[in-house]
Each structure stands twice: as C-alpha cells, then as structure tokens.
Amino acid sequence: MKVLMFGWEFPPHISGGLGTASYGLTRGMASIPDIDVLFVVPKAYGDEVKEGLDLIGANNVKVAYKQIHYRGESRSFDKIEVDSQIVPYTDPEDFWKITRQEEKDNRLIVETNDRGMLDFTGSYGSGLISEIDKYSIVASVIAAENDFDLIHAHDWLAYPAGLAAKEVSGKPLVIHVHATDFDRSGGNVNPVVYNIEKQGMEAADRIITVSNLTRQTVINKYHIDPSKVTTVYNAVEPQGGIYDEYEKRSINDKVVTFLGRITLQKGPEYFIEAAYRVLQVMDNVRFVMAGSGDMMEKMIRRAAELNITDRFHFTGFLRGSDVYWMLRLSDVYIMPSVSEPFGISPLEAMQSNVPVIISKQSGVAEILTHAVKIDFWDIDAMADAIHAILSYPALSEMFIKNGREEVENLKWENSARKVREVYLEAVN
Amino acid sequence: MKGICLFFEVHQPLRLKRYRFFDIGSDHYYYDDYNNETILREVAQECYLPANKLMLKLIKKLGPEFRISYSLTGVLMDQLETYAPEVLDSFRELAATGQVEFLAETYSHSLASMANKEEFIKQVRMHGDKIKKHFGAEPVSFRNTEMVYSDETGSWVADMGFKAMLTEGAKHILGWRSPDLLYCNSINPRLKVLLRNFQLSDDIAFRFSNRDWNEWPLTADKFAGWINKRDDDAELINIFMDYETFGEHQKAETGIFEFMEELPAAIMTSTDYTFMTPSQIAEEFQPVSALKVPDPVSWADEERDLTAWLGNDLQNAAFNKLYSLADRVSNCNDEDILNDWIYLQVSDHLYYMCTKFFSDGAVHQYFNPYESPYDAFMNYMNVLSDFEIRLDAACPGDDVNQEIVSLRKKLEEKEEEINERVIEIRRLRSKVKSLTISSTASGEEKKEKRKTAGAAVKQKKQGTGGKKPVPKDVKPAGKGKTSKTKQTKRSK
Numbered sequence: 046m047k048v049l050m051f052g053w054e055f056p057p058h059i060s061g062g063l064g065t066a067s068y069g070l071t072r073g074m075a076s077i078p079d080i081d082v083l084f085v086v087p088k089a090y091g092d093e094v095k096e097g098l099d100l101i102g103a104n105n106v107k108v109a110y111k112q113i114h115y116r117g118e119s120r121s122f123d124k125i126e127v128d129s130q131i132v133p134y135t136d137p138e139d140f141w142k143i144t145r146q147e148e149k150d151n152r153l154i155v156e157t158n159d160r161g162m163l164d165f166t167g168s169y170g171s172g173l174i175s176e177i178d179k180y181s182i183v184a185s186v187i188a189a190e191n192d193f194d195l196i197h198a199h200d201w202l203a204y205p206a207g208l209a210a211k212e213v214s215g216k217p218l219v220i221h222v223h224a225t226d227f228d229r230s231g232g233n234v235n236p237v238v239y240n241i242e243k244q245g246m247e248a249a250d251r252i253i254t255v256s257n258l259t260r261q262t263v264i265n266k267y268h269i270d271p272s273k274v275t276t277v278y279n280a281v282e283p284q285g286g287i288y289d290e291y292e293k294r295s296i297n298d299k300v301v302t303f304l305g306r307i308t309l310q311k312g313p314e315y316f317i318e319a320a321y322r323v324l325q326v327m328d329n330v331r332f333v334m335a336g337s338g339d340m341m342e343k344m345i346r347r348a349a350e351l352n353i354t355d356r357f358h359f360t361g362f363l364r365g366s367d368v369y370w371m372l373r374l375s376d377v378y379i380m381p382s383v384s385e386p387f388g389i390s391p392l393e394a395m396q397s398n399v400p401v402i403i404s405k406q407s408g409v410a411e412i413l414t415h416a417v418k419i420d421f422w423d424i425d426a427m428a429d430a431i432h433a434i435l436s437y438p439a440l441s442e443m444f445i446k447n448g449r450e451e452v453e454n455l456k457w458e459n460s461a462r463k464v465r466e467v468y469l470e471a472v473n
Numbered sequence: 474m475k476g477i478c479l480f481f482e483v484h485q486p487l488r489l490k491r492y493r494f495f496d497i498g499s500d501h502y503y504y505d506d507y508n509n510e511t512i513l514r515e516v517a518q519e520c521y522l523p524a525n526k527l528m529l530k531l532i533k534k535l536g537p538e539f540r541i542s543y544s545l546t547g548v549l550m551d552q553l554e555t556y557a558p559e560v561l562d563s564f565r566e567l568a569a570t571g572q573v574e575f576l577a578e579t580y581s582h583s584l585a586s587m588a589n590k591e592e593f594i595k596q597v598r599m600h601g602d603k604i605k606k607h608f609g610a611e612p613v614s615f616r617n618t619e620m621v622y623s624d625e626t627g628s629w630v631a632d633m634g635f636k637a638m639l640t641e642g643a644k645h646i647l648g649w650r651s652p653d654l655l656y657c658n659s660i661n662p663r664l665k666v667l668l669r670n671f672q673l674s675d676d677i678a679f680r681f682s683n684r685d686w687n688e689w690p691l692t693a694d695k696f697a698g699w700i701n702k703r704d705d706d707a708e709l710i711n712i713f714m715d716y717e718t719f720g721e722h723q724k725a726e727t728g729i730f731e732f733m734e735e736l737p738a739a740i741m742t743s744t745d746y747t748f749m750t751p752s753q754i755a756e757e758f759q760p761v762s763a764l765k766v767p768d769p770v771s772w773a774d775e776e777r778d779l780t781a782w783l784g785n786d787l788q789n790a791a792f793n794k795l796y797s798l799a800d801r802v803s804n805c806n807d808e809d810i811l812n813d814w815i816y817l818q819v820s821d822h823l824y825y826m827c828t829k830f831f832s833d834g835a836v837h838q839y840f841n842p843y844e845s846p847y848d849a850f851m852n853y854m855n856v857l858s859d860f861e862i863r864l865d866a867a868c869p870g871d872d873v874n875q876e877i878v879s880l881r882k883k884l885e886e887k888e889e890e891i892n893e894r895v896i897e898i899r900r901l902r903s904k905v906k907s908l909t910i911s912s913t914a915s916g917e918e919k920k921e922k923r924k925t926a927g928a929a930v931k932q933k934k935q936g937t938g939g940k941k942p943v944p945k946d947v948k949p950a951g952k953g954k955t956s957k958t959k960q961t962k963r964s965k
Contacts, residue, residue: 326495417847425493432494433851436858439790440850446786447828 046468047081049193049210051184051203055086055093055100062389063223066279067199070464073457077465085187087180101187174237181205188213195468199223201238204245217250217471225262228384231309243267251471253277253464255387256408277463278412280455281392299330299435302375304390307338312381312404312421317344321351322428330435335371337362372397377434381421382407391416395452400444402430415447474757476709476749477740478667480639481716484546484582485513486821488842492852497859503813508842510556517557520720525563527730531737532570539737540572540748544616547580547600548819550607561607568608574750577601577612577635583818584782586617586626587769588796591803597633614751618820620669620772621779624659624765631664637755639713642668643770643777653707657760665755666764669713669772673699678714682727693735697743708758710746782823787850792823794857798864805868813860825849
C-alpha cells in the first residue's frame with residue numbers, strides 16, 4: 046500500500062511534538078513491509094533524515110503550467126472534470142492583470158518564484174494561512190503526479206493539502222489529529238483554524254487521534270461520528286544511551302525541570318507556584334524553566350515577585366543536544382500542561398532516567414503507569430510530588446527503574462501497526 | 474469426630490488523610506476522619522449489625538451445637554468505640570452466649586511479626602487486654618495479620634502461651650497433604666496449627682455471587698454436600714474469611730445472609746461435622762504432623778506470600794523506615810506518639826503501595842483509597858517524616874541526635890577543662906607575681922612590665938626559671954595571652 050503523507054515539519058527542522066511524532070510514525074511504518082510512504086513537507090531543506098521513506102518538499106515542486114484542479118467549490122470530484130490552471134506570476138503587474146481575469150475564470154492565483162515553484166517558509170509565521178493554501182495547491186500537483194492508495198495528513202496545517210489530494214485523486218483520506226485548536230488556545234478557538242480542522246475531519250474517511258482525550262474533543266467539539274475516530278498512541282524513539290554522553294552533575298542541588306514552550310497550553314505558571322511552595326521548605330533544590338514562548342516574560346516577573354529567582358532559572362529555547370543535557374541534569378521532570386493531546390517529552394525524560402510528573406489533562410497520562418499524575422491546577426499535589434521524589438530515594442528509584450522499562454515498551458512499530466489497521470478500514 | 478471451624482476476620486484500616494509535605498512539622502493529625510467514619514458506619518449498617526444479628530439468632534436457634542469465632546483488630550475496636558459503639562454491644566451480646574471465641578492478634582493488624590519480635594509481642598498483649606476489656610476473656614487462640622505465618626512466628630506465639638494458631642492452607646506448604654487435618658508448629662509442637670481450606674472458604678467469600686461460576690447459585694445444601702465429599706480421613710474443615718463477606722463484598726441482594734442462615738442447619742443435618750472454635754479444636758484433635766514453613770505465608774493473592782505488603786522497593790523502604798523507629802518509640806512515654814505509632818503500623822498502608830495491582834487488579838483496587846501506589850507511598854512517607862520529627866523532639870535517639878548529644882557532652886567536658894586550666898593559670902600567675910615582686914624590685918623593670926606584659930612574663934619566666942618549673946601546658950596559654958595583649962595595645 047502506498048501512502049501519500051502530508052506533514053508540516055520533519056526532523057531536524059522541528060519546533061514541537063508534531064515533527065517528532067510524524068517522524069517516529071514513519072520510522073515505525075518502515076518496519077511494515079507492505080507500506081510505502083511518500084512524505085511531503087512544505088519546505089525541504091535537504092538534510093532531513095530519509096530512512097525508509099521518500100520525502101518531498103513542496104517548495105521543490107514545480108507548479109507552473111501544471112494542470113491542477115480548482116478546489117474552490119465543494120462539488121464532488123467526478124463532476125469537476127475540467128481542471129483549471131494555476132497561474133504563476135512573478136511581478137505585481139502580472140498579478141493585477143491576472144486577478145482582473147480571475148473573476149471570469151475559475152482560476153487560482155498564486156505567487157511563484159522565478160523557477161515556477163512556490164516559496165514556503167515551513168514556519169508558523171504571519172503568512173501561515175496563505176502558506177497552508179499554497180501547500181494544498183502543491184498537494185494537488187503531487188497527487189496528480191504520483192500513484193498511491195491512501196492519503197494521510199498530519200494536523201490542521203496539512204488537512205487542506207490532504208483534502209486537495211483527495212479531491213484530485215479520489216483516494217481515501219486519513220487525518221491524524223495531533224492537537225486541536227482547543228488545546229492550543231486554551232478555549233479561545235480561532236474560527237478560521239476551527240473551520241479548517243472541521244472541514245478536514247468531516248471530509249476524512251478515518252480520523253486518528255493521539256489519545257482518548259483528543260478523541261473526545263474531536264467527537265464533542267467538532268461533532269464527528271465516533272465510529273470513524275480511532276485512538277493510536279504515540280511512542281518514543283529509543284535513544285540508545287545518547288544521554289550517557291553528558292556529564293551528569295555540575296551542581297549538588299536537586300534539579301526540577303519544566304521543558305517546553307512557555308505558553309498557556311503548557312501550564313508554566315503552575316510550575317512556578319509549585320516551585321515556590323517547595324522552596325519554602327527545601328533549600329537544596331533548583332527549578333529550571335527551559336524553553337521560550339509568549340508567557341516567558343510574565344513568568345520571569347512572577348518568579349521575581351515571589352523572590353525565588355536565586356533558585357528558579359530560565360534557560361531560553363534549548364536546541365538539540367542541550368535538551369539531552371538538561372534532562373541528564375534533572376532529578377524530576379514536570380509537564381503541568383493545561384491541555385496536552387499527547388505529550389512525548391515525558392517519555393524522553395523517562396528514557397533518560399528522570400522521574401516524571403504529568404498532568405491528568407495530558408494524553409500520555411492515559412498510557413503511563415509509572416508517573417505521578419496530578420491535575421494541572423493542583424499546585425499542592427504538584428509540590429508534594431516534587432518533594433516526595435526528591436526526599437524519598439525509594440520512590441525516585443522505583444520511578445526510574447519502572448519508568449524506563451515502561452517507555453521501552455512504547456514502540457513506534459506498534460503505533461504504526463495500529464495505523465495500518467486504520468488504513469485498511471479506510472481503503473475498504 | 475469431625476469439626477468445622479467458622480472464623481471471621483473483622484477489620485477496617487484507619488485511613489490517612491491527604492498529608493502534604495508542607496504539613497510536615499506543623500500538622501500532627503494524620504487521619505481521614507470523614508472517610509473513616511463514613512466507611513465504618515456504612516459497613517456497620519450493611520455488614521456488622523445485620524451479620525451479628527443473624528449469628529445471634531442462629532446461636533439462639535441452634536443452641537450449643539453452633540459455634541463461631543472472630544478476630545477483631547484493635548484498630549477496628551478503636552473505631553467502633555468512636556463511630557459505632559452499638560456494633561461493639563452486639564459483639565458483646567455474642568460473647569455472652571459463650572459459643573463465640575475471640576482470637577488474639579496484633580493490635581494494629583500490623584506486620585510486626587516480620588520486623589520486630591518485641592513490638593509483635595507488645596502488640597499482641599495490648600490486643601489481648603482490649604479483648605478482655607470488651608469481652609471478658611483473655612484470648613487463647615491466635616491468628617496473625619492476614620494469616621501471616623512462619624515457623625518462627627509460630628514459636629513466638631507458642632512461647633506466649635497460645636494453644637492454637639490459624640493460617641492459610643497454602644498449597645506450597647502442604648504439598649500432597651490435606652488442609653483438613655490438624656498440624657503443629659515445627660519448632661514448638663505444643664502450638665496447634667489450623668489451616669484454611671481456601672477452596673471452600675473462597676467459594677463463599679469470592680465466588681458466591683459470581684454468575685460466571687459454573688456452580689452459581691450456591692446453596693447451603695450444595696455446600697454441605699461439598700463438605701461431605703472431602704477425603705474420608707478429613708477431620709477438620711476450616712472456613713476462614715473476612716466478616717465483610719456478609720453484606721459488603723457480597724451484597725445483601727446476592728442472598729448471602731439467607732445462605733448463611735441456612736448453612737449451619739444444612740451442615741448439622743446432612744454431615745457429621747460439628748461446629749467448633751479453634752481452642753476446642755486444639756483440645757479435641759491430635760496433630761497429624763509438624764508443618765514446616767520456613768518462609769512466611771499469608772492468605773493473599775495467588776502467591777499466598779507477603780508480596781502484597783512487602784513486594785516492591787516502595788513497600789520495603791516504608792516498612793524499614795517505620796520499624797527503624799521502633800526502638801526509640803519503645804523508650805518514649807508520649808501518649809500521642811504511642812497512639813500514632815500503633816496506627817501507622819496498620820498493614821493496609823503498605824497494601825496500598827502494592828504495584829501488583831496491574832496484574833492482580835480487582836481485589837487490590839477495590840480496597841484502595843489512593844490513585845496509585847506511588848501516591849500512597851508519598852502520603853505515608855510524609856506522615857512518617859512528621860512522626861519522626863515529633864519522635865526526635867520527644868525522645869532523641871537516632872544517630873544524628875545521638876551525635877548531637879555526644880558532641881554537646883564533649884563540648885561541656887572541654888568547657889570544664891578550660892575552666893580548670895583558667896583557674897590553674899590564675900593561680901600560677903598570682904604565684905609568679907608574688908615571686909617577681911619579692912625577688913626583683915627595680916623600678917625600670919616595673920615600667921617595662923606595664924608597657925608589655927608579654928615581655929614582663931618572659932622576663933619573669935626567665936627569672937623564675939631556675940626556681941620553679943612552669944608546667945608545660947600553661948606556656949601556650951601564656952603566649953596566647955601575651956600576643957593578645959600586644960594586639961590590643963597596637964590597636965590602641
């Protein structure tokens with residue numbers, strides 16, 4: 046079975062869990078003999094890991110003068126036999142001329158570079174929506190050019206691409222929900238994003254969610270038929286001793302680490318409040334908030350206000366090996382997310398022998414046994430758990446021993462096998 | 474003659490409240506009163522009261538042919554006194570019939586037998602006193618917490634004067650032998666050992682209401698039939714179970730009370746077994762052989778061992794921490810501390826930390842007020858930390874504290890020594906002074922002496938050197954003094 050897969054990012058160019066998860070899943074799929082994956086990202090840099098799959102960057106696909114189908118109306122595919130043309134333009138003058146015509150024809154106007162290709166940033170910047178649109182255009186080109194049996198689109202940024210490919214090819218579409226806008230926004234859902242998500246979910250033949258938590262969101266908030274939504278949990282790539290390279294200790298104090306984007310979704314403020322409580326009783330402990338995000342300044346101010354800055358450290362955004370180093374230094378890893386569809390990072394912490402505290406509002410809490418689970422708002426419980434892990438060696442040792450064993454059994458091959466079952470349902 | 478022994482364990486743990494680490498050192502009350510009261514009242518209504526009523530009715534109806542035995546834990550009796558005294562009254566009524574035997578056990582349903590012999594004995598005595606206080610008679614039979622038994626524990630129990638002890642008829646200790654006979658302790662054969670017939674006991678306790686069980690529904694006649702079908706040489710059927718089987722584990726709707734009401738008559742009419750209590754059995758029967766149990770057994774789970782309480786690192790850490798305090802507690806007279814000490818030993822605290830529940834699911838989770846074993850451990854260790862702080866304050870005794878005490882002692886000794894030396898120095902100095910004045914009266918020298926005391930002393934020493942040797946150890950002191958004087962002069 047050949048799968049045309051649309052993602053948004055791919056290692057090493059990742060900003061979050063989406064890239065890690067899509068990569069892990071494709072790695073897992075490489076172990077299944079009857080599945081071939083053609084993976085498309087908006088921007089290919091050329092240095093991506095490409096074991097076991099073909100990777101296309103949408104920025105390297107020539108769209109000029111390609112016949113692609115216009116996706117402006119919600120007519121079914123077989124009725125739109127007539128493909129419209131993508132008209133590339135390179136200067137404003139052309140654009141003006143073309144847009145004047147556009148009202149008459151069913152043409153879609155996009156800006157190409159002088160090689161007839163579309164430029165992508167592959168980032169999450171201000172032109173995100175137009176980039177998603179462009180991505181879907183290229184998707185239809187790729188769909189027309191390649192043979193495949195099924196389309197698999199990762200997260201809302203790639204849903205329109207998946208939809209376009211489905212309309213061109215008529216092949217079944219599976220969308221993979223790694224997060225919804227309810228998770229990202231803390232409830233203030235962006236209507237544009239919501240619509241893109243809902244359209245994708247409605248058009249999809251099958252939906253994969255990364256946890257039952259997310260499955261419930263898809264069913265309740267997007268009103269999707271539960272029978273087509275399946276949960277497939279993420280896994281974690283074995284690290285094979287990568288953490289051992291890093292010096293374990295440079296300070297004697299215990300280290301409690303928060304690692305992630307400092308945004309509302311991740312619950313950084315609860316971490317600070319819990320730290321404050323612990324610091325009132327314990328003096329051999331330091332807290333680290335590693336990462337960056339829109340709430341960072343607020344968090345620094347709060348730490349100053351609580352007068353704990355001598356024990357509460359900010360590292361800014363950590364890249365590559367610094368992440369491993371940070372984990373290696375940690376005695377407790379904490380993920381107090383307000384809303385976390387899955388959350389791979391605690392699994393990485395467990396791999397590096399760090400006990401983890403996770404919020405019950407995370408998908409990963411559904412599969413982990415050897416972790417402390419607390420409500421994200423329960424600062425007392427969080428502080429208590431931190432104190433207990435740091436104070437009672439037997440507890441910490443149990444978590445390390447059992448935790449490591451537990452994550453070793455979370456394999457992407459198993460997730461891939463479940464995804465394959467969903468594919469079979471979608472195809473038949 | 475054949476005997477059947479009906480024995481019921483009556484126990485409710487004293488659950489701990491959510492105890493955060495910031496409570497350590499400030500909040501010394503550990504118990505979840507609301508839950509303990511609610512649960513106890515509920516169990517009293519659903520089980521203890523109706524079951525006692527039924528037993529009393531059966532005793533009155535069937536006369537001296539019907540006998541039963543109980544073990545009420547001290548922790549349960551304490552809770553009954555506070556929350557449901559009417560239950561104690563109904564047990565007293567049963568006791569008054571003379572057909573009910575109350576067994577001894579550890580006061581707090583603890584695993585002290587696995588840690589500390591003195592503590593174990595103390596708790597058994599304490600429990601015996603309580604039983605005597607409530608039911609008028611000193612217990613003569615014993616059953617340990619959760620039927621825990623080993624040769625060693627058995628010998629301790631024998632040494633304490635008990636005649637009989639109950640335990641599990643575990644397959645791995647019996648091998649090919651039958652549980653339906655009387656055995657004795659292998660170290661001290663005077664102790665008779667009664668073994669639970671887990672097949673028949675669990676038919677009632679666990680399987681009674683299970684509709685997937687091919688024997689469902691279980692009737693009194695059917696059960697009596699099974700008793701008849703035991704081996705020909707069976708002498709003794711021991712049916713031991715939680716009293717909470719009636720109305721709690723098996724709800725009243727399942728018909729468990731009706732079953733119990735019919736059972737004694739069915740056994741009396743259709744079998745040749747007689748209802749007996751453990752002490753009667755110990756009198757009437759001869760043990761067939763000694764039972765070798767080097768490693769402790771219990772009646773829990775498939776393994777019939779202690780892994781439900783001491784099966785993982787968390788449980789062992791908590792258990793060891795707890796009993797590391799035992800010696801100091803035994804030197805302590807603080808009533809509150811002694812009380813908490815009893816309640817912190819309740820074995821259920823360890824049971825909640827069991828990680829086996831991933832496989833042995835149903836039973837463990839049913840009884841567990843915590844979300845996870847880790848949760849249970851954290852809470853318990855916090856409580857234990859506070860307890861230790863109080864113990865430190867009341868009766869210092871652990872290594873660090875002993876160190877502090879010994880250092881303080883050393884300090885005091887040194888201080889005393891210094892004082893002695895200072896007196897000695899003064900004495901010597903005054904002697905030197907008088908000698909100097911008498912021997913050299915030159916005005917120049919006097920001036921010099923006023924200028925620098927050190928030089929004066931030196932000269933004095935030189936002057937007195939020949940006459941009287943200055944003790945060696947005074948010298949440095951003198952020098953120190955000298956330099957100090959110099960310094961103060963310079964600073965001026």
